[in-house]
Amino acid sequence: xxxxxxxxxxxxxxxxxxxxxxxxxxxxxxxxxxxxxxxxxxxxxxxxxxxxxxxxxxxxxxxxxxxxxxxxxxxxxxxxxxxxxxxxxxxxxxxxxxxxxxxxxxxxxxxxxxxxxxxxxxxxxxxxxxxxxxxxxxxxx
Amino acid sequence: xxxxxxxxxxxxxxxxxxxxxxxxxxxxxxxxxxxxxxxxxxxxxxxxxxxxxxxxxxxxxxxxxxxxxxxxxxxxxxxxxxxxxxxxxxxxxxxxxxxxxxxxxxxxxxxxxxxxxxxxxxxxxxxxxxxxxxxxxxxxx
Numbered sequence: 506x507x508x509x510x511x512x513x514x515x516x517x518x519x520x521x522x523x524x525x526x527x528x529x530x531x532x533x534x535x536x537x538x539x540x541x542x543x544x545x546x547x548x549x550x551x552x553x554x555x556x557x558x559x560x561x562x563x564x565x566x567x568x569x570x571x572x573x574x575x576x577x578x579x580x581x582x583x584x585x586x587x588x589x590x591x592x593x594x595x596x597x598x599x600x601x602x603x604x605x606x607x608x609x610x611x612x613x614x615x616x617x618x619x620x621x622x623x624x625x626x627x628x629x630x631x632x633x634x635x636x637x638x639x640x641x642x643x644x645x646x
Numbered sequence: 647x648x649x650x651x652x653x654x655x656x657x658x659x660x661x662x663x664x665x666x667x668x669x670x671x672x673x674x675x676x677x678x679x680x681x682x683x684x685x686x687x688x689x690x691x692x693x694x695x696x697x698x699x700x701x702x703x704x705x706x707x708x709x710x711x712x713x714x715x716x717x718x719x720x721x722x723x724x725x726x727x728x729x730x731x732x733x734x735x736x737x738x739x740x741x742x743x744x745x746x747x748x749x750x751x752x753x754x755x756x757x758x759x760x761x762x763x764x765x766x767x768x769x770x771x772x773x774x775x776x777x778x779x780x781x782x783x784x785x786x787x
Contacts, residue, residue: 518728519743521710521742521744521745522744522745524736526739526740527739527741545710546710546712546743546763551712551741568688569687570687571687583663586663587663593663593664598669600665600685600692601666602686622687622763
Protein backbone atom coordinates (compact mmCIF):
# COMPACT_ATOMS: atom_id res chain seq x y z
CA UNK A 506 0.00 0.00 0.00
CA UNK A 507 1.12 3.54 -0.58
CA UNK A 508 1.92 5.75 2.35
CA UNK A 509 -1.13 7.82 1.49
CA UNK A 510 -3.58 4.98 2.03
CA UNK A 511 -1.67 3.24 4.81
CA UNK A 512 -1.23 6.25 7.04
CA UNK A 513 -3.67 9.01 6.20
CA UNK A 514 -2.94 12.04 8.29
CA UNK A 515 -5.29 13.46 10.88
CA UNK A 516 -8.09 15.57 9.43
CA UNK A 517 -7.96 19.26 10.28
CA UNK A 518 -10.96 18.87 12.59
CA UNK A 519 -9.44 15.83 14.38
CA UNK A 520 -12.77 14.06 13.87
CA UNK A 521 -14.60 16.62 16.01
CA UNK A 522 -17.99 18.31 15.64
CA UNK A 523 -19.27 15.56 13.39
CA UNK A 524 -21.20 12.32 13.65
CA UNK A 525 -18.91 9.29 13.58
CA UNK A 526 -20.10 5.71 13.13
CA UNK A 527 -17.25 3.59 14.54
CA UNK A 528 -18.56 0.33 13.07
CA UNK A 529 -18.71 1.74 9.55
CA UNK A 530 -15.13 3.00 9.97
CA UNK A 531 -14.00 -0.56 10.61
CA UNK A 532 -15.31 -1.62 7.20
CA UNK A 533 -12.46 0.42 5.71
CA UNK A 534 -9.69 -1.39 7.61
CA UNK A 535 -7.82 -4.30 6.05
CA UNK A 536 -6.74 -7.04 8.43
CA UNK A 537 -7.23 -7.84 12.09
CA UNK A 538 -5.72 -5.96 15.05
CA UNK A 539 -4.96 -3.01 12.73
CA UNK A 540 -6.16 -0.21 14.95
CA UNK A 541 -6.91 3.13 13.32
CA UNK A 542 -7.71 6.54 14.81
CA UNK A 543 -11.17 8.00 14.21
CA UNK A 544 -11.27 11.03 16.55
CA UNK A 545 -9.40 12.88 19.28
CA UNK A 546 -10.59 14.30 22.61
CA UNK A 547 -7.91 16.55 24.18
CA UNK A 548 -4.77 14.36 24.12
CA UNK A 549 -6.75 11.11 23.91
CA UNK A 550 -7.53 9.10 20.81
CA UNK A 551 -10.49 6.95 19.80
CA UNK A 552 -9.34 4.00 17.73
CA UNK A 553 -11.21 1.16 16.05
CA UNK A 554 -10.10 -2.32 15.05
CA UNK A 555 -11.51 -5.70 14.15
CA UNK A 556 -10.05 -8.57 16.15
CA UNK A 557 -9.78 -12.29 15.60
CA UNK A 558 -7.77 -14.80 17.62
CA UNK A 559 -5.46 -14.15 20.56
CA UNK A 560 -3.46 -10.97 20.96
CA UNK A 561 -0.15 -10.90 22.88
CA UNK A 562 0.20 -10.43 26.63
CA UNK A 563 1.28 -6.84 27.27
CA UNK A 564 0.89 -3.89 29.61
CA UNK A 565 0.97 -0.11 29.52
CA UNK A 566 2.94 1.11 32.52
CA UNK A 567 1.86 4.72 32.26
CA UNK A 568 -1.81 4.67 31.36
CA UNK A 569 -5.18 3.03 31.73
CA UNK A 570 -6.89 1.88 28.53
CA UNK A 571 -10.58 1.48 27.69
CA UNK A 572 -12.23 -1.19 25.53
CA UNK A 573 -15.78 -0.81 24.20
CA UNK A 574 -17.12 -3.77 22.24
CA UNK A 575 -19.22 -2.80 19.22
CA UNK A 576 -19.86 -6.31 17.86
CA UNK A 577 -18.94 -9.83 18.96
CA UNK A 578 -17.61 -11.29 22.19
CA UNK A 579 -14.26 -10.19 23.60
CA UNK A 580 -12.34 -11.97 26.32
CA UNK A 581 -9.66 -10.08 28.25
CA UNK A 582 -7.30 -12.14 30.39
CA UNK A 583 -5.53 -10.42 33.29
CA UNK A 584 -2.37 -11.23 35.21
CA UNK A 585 -1.55 -9.37 38.40
CA UNK A 586 -4.70 -7.25 38.45
CA UNK A 587 -5.86 -5.83 41.81
CA UNK A 588 -8.65 -8.41 41.61
CA UNK A 589 -6.13 -11.14 40.84
CA UNK A 590 -5.63 -13.20 37.69
CA UNK A 591 -8.73 -13.90 35.65
CA UNK A 592 -10.77 -13.25 32.56
CA UNK A 593 -13.65 -10.95 31.79
CA UNK A 594 -16.07 -11.33 28.89
CA UNK A 595 -17.52 -8.37 27.04
CA UNK A 596 -20.43 -8.54 24.61
CA UNK A 597 -21.63 -5.83 22.24
CA UNK A 598 -22.31 -2.64 24.17
CA UNK A 599 -20.08 -3.58 27.09
CA UNK A 600 -16.93 -1.75 28.19
CA UNK A 601 -13.94 -2.34 30.45
CA UNK A 602 -11.06 -0.22 31.70
CA UNK A 603 -7.67 -1.93 32.03
CA UNK A 604 -5.58 -0.19 34.71
CA UNK A 605 -2.06 0.93 33.97
CA UNK A 606 0.59 -1.64 34.74
CA UNK A 607 -1.76 -4.62 34.56
CA UNK A 608 -0.79 -7.34 32.10
CA UNK A 609 -3.65 -8.23 29.79
CA UNK A 610 -4.40 -10.25 26.67
CA UNK A 611 -7.45 -9.57 24.50
CA UNK A 612 -8.89 -12.65 22.76
CA UNK A 613 -11.60 -13.03 20.14
CA UNK A 614 -12.85 -16.51 19.31
CA UNK A 615 -14.86 -15.03 16.46
CA UNK A 616 -14.61 -11.58 14.91
CA UNK A 617 -14.94 -8.66 17.31
CA UNK A 618 -15.36 -5.01 16.38
CA UNK A 619 -13.78 -2.79 19.00
CA UNK A 620 -13.55 0.85 20.04
CA UNK A 621 -10.42 1.71 22.04
CA UNK A 622 -9.77 4.87 24.05
CA UNK A 623 -6.34 5.83 25.32
CA UNK A 624 -3.91 8.75 25.35
CA UNK A 625 -2.05 9.67 22.20
CA UNK A 626 1.16 7.70 21.78
CA UNK A 627 0.11 4.37 23.33
CA UNK A 628 1.59 1.43 21.44
CA UNK A 629 -0.79 -1.49 20.92
CA UNK A 630 1.74 -4.10 22.02
CA UNK A 631 2.59 -2.27 25.21
CA UNK A 632 5.92 -1.37 26.77
CA UNK A 633 9.16 -2.65 25.31
CA UNK A 634 10.39 -3.47 21.85
CA UNK A 635 8.13 -3.29 18.83
CA UNK A 636 7.12 -6.66 17.39
CA UNK A 637 5.53 -7.86 14.18
CA UNK A 638 2.17 -7.12 15.80
CA UNK A 639 3.02 -3.51 16.62
CA UNK A 640 0.89 -1.02 14.68
CA UNK A 641 2.32 2.32 13.62
CA UNK A 642 0.83 5.22 15.56
CA UNK A 643 -1.48 7.92 14.19
CA UNK A 644 -2.94 6.06 11.26
CA UNK A 645 -6.43 7.43 10.69
CA UNK A 646 -9.36 5.91 8.94
CA UNK B 647 -33.13 10.87 48.79
CA UNK B 648 -30.49 10.15 51.38
CA UNK B 649 -26.90 11.15 50.71
CA UNK B 650 -25.99 7.48 50.58
CA UNK B 651 -28.25 6.71 47.64
CA UNK B 652 -27.89 10.05 45.89
CA UNK B 653 -24.11 10.13 45.85
CA UNK B 654 -22.61 6.69 46.27
CA UNK B 655 -18.89 7.00 46.49
CA UNK B 656 -16.48 5.63 43.92
CA UNK B 657 -15.80 1.91 44.27
CA UNK B 658 -12.27 0.99 45.31
CA UNK B 659 -11.58 -0.35 41.82
CA UNK B 660 -12.92 2.81 40.10
CA UNK B 661 -14.96 0.52 37.85
CA UNK B 662 -11.82 -1.03 36.38
CA UNK B 663 -10.93 -4.63 35.47
CA UNK B 664 -14.57 -5.61 35.17
CA UNK B 665 -17.26 -5.84 32.53
CA UNK B 666 -19.58 -2.84 32.57
CA UNK B 667 -22.87 -2.65 30.69
CA UNK B 668 -23.57 1.09 30.41
CA UNK B 669 -27.20 0.63 29.32
CA UNK B 670 -28.03 -1.52 32.33
CA UNK B 671 -26.46 1.12 34.60
CA UNK B 672 -28.92 3.67 33.25
CA UNK B 673 -31.83 1.55 34.48
CA UNK B 674 -30.74 2.48 38.02
CA UNK B 675 -30.91 6.24 37.46
CA UNK B 676 -34.02 8.23 38.36
CA UNK B 677 -34.81 11.16 36.13
CA UNK B 678 -33.47 12.63 32.93
CA UNK B 679 -30.14 14.41 32.48
CA UNK B 680 -28.95 12.93 35.79
CA UNK B 681 -25.50 11.83 34.75
CA UNK B 682 -23.73 9.25 36.90
CA UNK B 683 -20.16 7.95 36.84
CA UNK B 684 -19.60 4.29 35.93
CA UNK B 685 -15.80 4.05 35.52
CA UNK B 686 -12.59 6.04 35.41
CA UNK B 687 -9.63 5.95 33.00
CA UNK B 688 -6.67 7.95 34.34
CA UNK B 689 -8.24 11.34 35.21
CA UNK B 690 -11.19 10.85 32.87
CA UNK B 691 -14.67 9.65 33.80
CA UNK B 692 -17.25 7.62 31.92
CA UNK B 693 -20.76 8.81 32.76
CA UNK B 694 -24.19 7.63 31.69
CA UNK B 695 -27.52 9.43 31.56
CA UNK B 696 -30.92 9.18 29.96
CA UNK B 697 -32.04 12.30 28.15
CA UNK B 698 -35.39 13.71 27.10
CA UNK B 699 -36.12 17.16 25.74
CA UNK B 700 -33.74 20.08 25.23
CA UNK B 701 -30.72 20.70 27.43
CA UNK B 702 -29.29 24.19 27.96
CA UNK B 703 -26.77 25.89 25.70
CA UNK B 704 -23.36 25.69 27.38
CA UNK B 705 -19.65 25.25 26.76
CA UNK B 706 -16.60 23.84 28.48
CA UNK B 707 -13.73 26.27 27.98
CA UNK B 708 -10.99 23.90 29.09
CA UNK B 709 -11.87 20.53 27.65
CA UNK B 710 -13.29 18.54 24.78
CA UNK B 711 -16.20 16.20 25.59
CA UNK B 712 -17.32 12.97 23.94
CA UNK B 713 -20.87 11.72 23.40
CA UNK B 714 -21.62 8.09 22.51
CA UNK B 715 -25.28 7.27 21.88
CA UNK B 716 -26.38 3.89 23.26
CA UNK B 717 -30.07 4.12 22.36
CA UNK B 718 -32.25 6.67 20.63
CA UNK B 719 -31.53 9.69 18.45
CA UNK B 720 -29.53 12.63 19.81
CA UNK B 721 -29.30 16.05 18.19
CA UNK B 722 -26.44 18.34 19.14
CA UNK B 723 -26.71 21.98 18.08
CA UNK B 724 -23.51 24.01 17.75
CA UNK B 725 -22.81 27.73 17.84
CA UNK B 726 -19.41 29.05 16.82
CA UNK B 727 -17.93 25.68 15.91
CA UNK B 728 -14.97 25.63 13.48
CA UNK B 729 -17.45 24.23 10.96
CA UNK B 730 -19.90 27.01 11.75
CA UNK B 731 -23.31 26.86 13.38
CA UNK B 732 -25.33 23.72 12.80
CA UNK B 733 -26.71 20.47 14.11
CA UNK B 734 -25.50 16.90 14.01
CA UNK B 735 -27.66 13.83 14.54
CA UNK B 736 -26.38 10.71 16.30
CA UNK B 737 -28.15 7.36 16.31
CA UNK B 738 -27.37 4.34 18.48
CA UNK B 739 -23.72 3.40 18.09
CA UNK B 740 -22.65 6.82 16.87
CA UNK B 741 -20.26 9.18 18.65
CA UNK B 742 -19.21 12.83 18.47
CA UNK B 743 -16.51 14.93 20.11
CA UNK B 744 -17.43 18.50 21.06
CA UNK B 745 -14.30 20.69 21.07
CA UNK B 746 -13.50 22.85 24.05
CA UNK B 747 -14.93 26.33 23.91
CA UNK B 748 -17.69 25.46 21.44
CA UNK B 749 -21.23 26.23 22.57
CA UNK B 750 -23.51 23.24 22.22
CA UNK B 751 -27.00 22.07 23.14
CA UNK B 752 -27.93 18.37 23.26
CA UNK B 753 -31.56 17.61 22.37
CA UNK B 754 -33.59 14.42 22.54
CA UNK B 755 -37.03 14.36 20.95
CA UNK B 756 -37.59 10.93 22.47
CA UNK B 757 -35.60 9.17 25.17
CA UNK B 758 -31.87 8.82 24.53
CA UNK B 759 -29.45 6.68 26.51
CA UNK B 760 -26.00 8.26 26.47
CA UNK B 761 -22.40 7.51 27.44
CA UNK B 762 -20.30 10.62 28.13
CA UNK B 763 -16.51 10.81 28.42
CA UNK B 764 -14.71 13.80 29.86
CA UNK B 765 -12.07 14.70 32.44
CA UNK B 766 -12.93 14.54 36.12
CA UNK B 767 -14.51 17.74 37.38
CA UNK B 768 -16.45 18.79 34.29
CA UNK B 769 -19.81 20.33 35.20
CA UNK B 770 -22.71 19.26 33.00
CA UNK B 771 -24.03 22.79 32.53
CA UNK B 772 -20.64 24.16 31.52
CA UNK B 773 -18.72 27.21 32.67
CA UNK B 774 -20.33 29.75 34.97
CA UNK B 775 -22.83 29.60 37.78
CA UNK B 776 -24.59 26.38 38.75
CA UNK B 777 -28.25 26.23 37.75
CA UNK B 778 -31.19 24.01 38.60
CA UNK B 779 -29.96 21.65 35.88
CA UNK B 780 -26.46 21.34 37.32
CA UNK B 781 -25.70 17.82 38.56
CA UNK B 782 -23.41 17.29 41.55
CA UNK B 783 -20.07 15.77 40.55
CA UNK B 784 -18.82 12.27 41.37
CA UNK B 785 -22.13 10.53 41.83
CA UNK B 786 -21.63 6.91 40.84
CA UNK B 787 -24.13 4.32 39.78
